[in-house]
Amino acid sequence: MTNLTHFRTPLRHTPFHPRTASANRLNRWGPWAGCMTSLCYGDVDMEYTAIRNAASVYDLCPMVKYRVTGPDAADYLNRLMIRNAAKLPVGGVHYTAWCDDDGKLLDDGTLFRHGPEDYLICCQERHLPWLLDSAQGFDVQVAEITEEIAALSLQGPCSASVLAAAGLDVSALKPFRMARFPFAGGEITISRTGFTGDLGYELWMTPDQALPFWDHLFAAGAPWGIRPIGTDALDLARIEAGFIITNMDFVPAHQALREDRPRSPLEMGLGWMIDWEKGNFTGRRALLAEKAQGSEWALVGLDVPGNVSAEGSILYHDKKHEAGFVTAAAWSPALKASVAIAQVKARHAGGDNLWVEIYALRELQYVKLMLPVRVVERPFYNPARRRAMPPERV
Amino acid sequence: MPSFDVIVIGGGVNGLACAARLAGKGRKVLLLEAGAVPGGGAGERDFAPGYRAPALAHLTQGLDARVLHGMGLARHGLAFDPVATTVLAGQAAPMVVQGGQTSGPDAAAFAALHAKLSAFARVLAPFRADKPPRLVAEGQPWGRLLRQGLAIRGLGRDDFRELLRMVLINVHDVAEDELTDDRLKGLLAFDATLGAWLGPRSPNSLILYLDRLSRGEGPLWPRGGMGALARAMAAAATAAGVALRCDARVESIFTEGDRAVGVRLVSGEEIRAGLVVSAINPRTTFRALVGPRALDAGFFRRTGHIRSRGAAAKLHLALTGLPDFRGGDPASRLVIAPSSEAVEAAFNPVKYGEVPKAPVMEVILPTAREADWAPAGHHVLSAIVQYAPHAPMAGLEAARSELLENTLAVLEAQAPGLRGRIAHAELLMPQDIEARFGMVGGNWHHGELAVEQMLFNRPLPQAAGYATPLPGLWLAGAGSHPGGGINGAAGWNAAGAILEARA
Secondary structure: OOOOOHHHHOEOOOOOHHHHHHHHHOEEEEEEEEEEEEOOOHHHHHHHHHHHHHHHEEEEEOOOOEEOOOOOHHHHHHHHEEOOOOOOOOOOOEEEEEEEEOEEEEEEEEEEEOOEEEEEEEEOOOOHHHHHHHHOOOOOOEEHHHHHEEEEEEEEEOOHHHHHHOOOOOOOOOOOEEEEEEEEEEEEEEEOOOOOOOOOOEEEEEEHHHHHHHHHHHHHHHOOEEEOOOHHHHHHHHHHHHOEEEOOOOOOOOOOOOOOOOOOOOOOHHHOOOOOOOOOOOHHHHHHHHHHOOEEEEEEEEEEOOOOOOOEEEEOOOOEEEEEEEEEEEOOOOOOOEEEEEEOOOOHHHOOOOEEEEEEOOOEEEEEEEEEEEEEEEOOOHHHOOEEEEEEEE | OOOEEEEEEEEEEOHHHHHHHHHHHHOOEEEEEOOOOOOOOOEEEEOOOOOOOOOOOOOHHHHHHHHHHOOOOOOOOOOOEOEEEEEOOOOOOOOEEEEEEEOOHHHHHHHHHHHHHHHHHHHHHHHOOOOOOOOOOOOHHHHHHHHHHHHHHHOOHHHHHHHHHHHHOOOOHHHHHHHHOOOOOOOOHHHHHOOOOOOOOOOOOOHHHHHHHHHHOOOEEOOOOOOHHHHHHHHHHHOOOOEEEEOOEEEEEEEOOOOOEEEEOOOOOEEEEEEEEOOHHHHHHHHHHOOHOOOHHHHHHHHOOOOOOEEEEEEEEOOOOOOOOOOOOOEEEEOOOOOOHHHHHHHHHHHHHOOOOOOOOEEEOOOHHHHHHHHOEEEEEEEEEEEOOOOOOOHHHHHHHHHHHHHHHHHHHHOOOOHHHHHEEEOOOOOHHHHHOOOOOHHHOOOOOOOHHHHHHHHHHHOOEEEEEOOOOOOOOOOOOOOOOOOOOHHHHHHHHHHOOOO
């Protein structure tokens, strides 16, 4: 037992690490699912600008991935998840979520259908015990393959142009579809998906293809100012897009220590995904009861006056009674507005007489602001190019 | 085809009780039994040509009084004879125990202990007669709980304190505290752990003794045997209007629109009803009959974790003559458990999948009461032998022959010459009991009766009130509160819950 050295490298390197490390001029790293990931390479504003105005590359390797195969794969996923996996066509991708028996969220993620009996789940947290328990009685194999796949997210209005320059013609690829493309004697998979609310693609390959592909992509993208981005810039983009993140906007039921923390899909604005007609799924009966009784919480988008981010702030009704809290907030450069994602008690979801108490740090001194907020639709930022067919070329 | 309000799966004691109560309240009930006759663990079987023995259970601590009277079983010919206990230990003279009465140096101490434990059992008994209390306020029968709580408090300060001290204690400590005679300590230890996967030193073993006392004061023999009990219950159920179908094994429970709406038999026949009530094993009900698709993943996982280890084997011997147990009354219950330590020592090996060298056992000679169960002058011996490994390391057949050999050696020591009179021997291991009676793990309570699987945890918190997460499906078997033991309370309570819910 003397040769154990895992404690010397508490965070794994992704297959792109040689490139991300040399590009990370600030040495700003953070942990994500056990991996070292760049929070910022050099300048968060330039990185954000690449997402919205050029082409950005985010290392997606730490995203947790499970492969589900077998004759019962569709039935299994329909019992596991709230959306109808059987209706997802081969070559399709959809956003979905899954719950415990009480109808409380365990995670959300994307589901890729590679074949009639071959699916891939991509999500934030690890769930193998739950996925295996859920497989009891189903003819399926469930395996975690996080480390078998290297992935990059290429996002921005120039992303289709960059891919074309790289010899990958994705012009026929519709949003939430994927296809396989030849690369260097092998193949990679490209899906028109992303977490920025912009035109973008996710590129899936084997770890041995990672470095050659990175070099090829950056060479092809140079004319468009392609730039690696860190989590800070991505987080700003995802807030503008109104996307939620597990453990940032809600606590997964299996991790929550406090009884009142778990949230249902109805409470997190994911009710539109639930297929009530597909048969039983885990949590369905609890969700039906919640639907009948009314939910306790609601997720809302907020327009906050001024330019101070409302991150972590508490919301009040009539400036007096606590009504909820902000889970994500930012000054949006695209909208020139301060926006926030918040959980509020369901009766305040309309936003009437709703206030946010912001502690603004001004030169070592907190200043307390009590500002009226307006409930607005998410996504806050929703450019037409996100869904345009064929994709915009610049 | 006639349509039914309710289908009850499983014609055991609880299934019969549940079906009869529902039919008595005007429901159209179909009772489906997989075997050729109803009764489940209560039955009889010709295990060798000319020799008949109880199929599984051979004594009862008594049917639930509500079942007995509610079904009018006396009118259908059911009567019980109390059975005294004869304790056999080493070379000592047999000792007779009837209730709290016995002889020897501990006679007074045993009477006092019996009186104390019986008083505890009396105040706990009402909990058997309804749905278990819940851990949430909603739907709680506060009035009943208050009455039951006051009854417990009515024991008086000292006895109430004594109950709280003892309720979760192990029976070995109680025996050590209260008694000196190893024979009585052995009897107490044996009776507490009979049918359990526990030794006398295991935590919480005394509560099983209290549970036994709360079912009845002492062992009873149904006149005519367990088969007669089953026949009387079946006749009463039929008279109440229950349609009873035997040789009808249910293959699956089918659902429509998130509701159990009927059953499919192995023959392929489908029968529909407004409600499906399962009086068979809960684990089998959920995992084999319902399946994962209609149940949530967390609940389905838990159904696989209902602990159900059986440690009791059943011995049937065909004897060419009456064995002599040192002059012990052959019509009594003969308990061979020389001391509490001996019971514990018999339990230890099964933890490792091994067979005890000197098993402990409860022996009856049914032919002392039912002479026609064997050819003239011949006899039948029926014994519950503990402990048998539920997962034998050496394999089932090797464990069976080793346990049979060890059991016969113990019997021979108490009844010299017995081995020479054996015409036929049958030893049912827990695995055989599972295969014959559908008791998972061979546990005759259809899930271990242990503190952590009692009340609101029996068989699972989400299905403890007889209703299950699947609308239209109810439980009524021994796997539900308050457990089994040829008693019928679970089935009777389930029917009550169904009627109360107007389901």
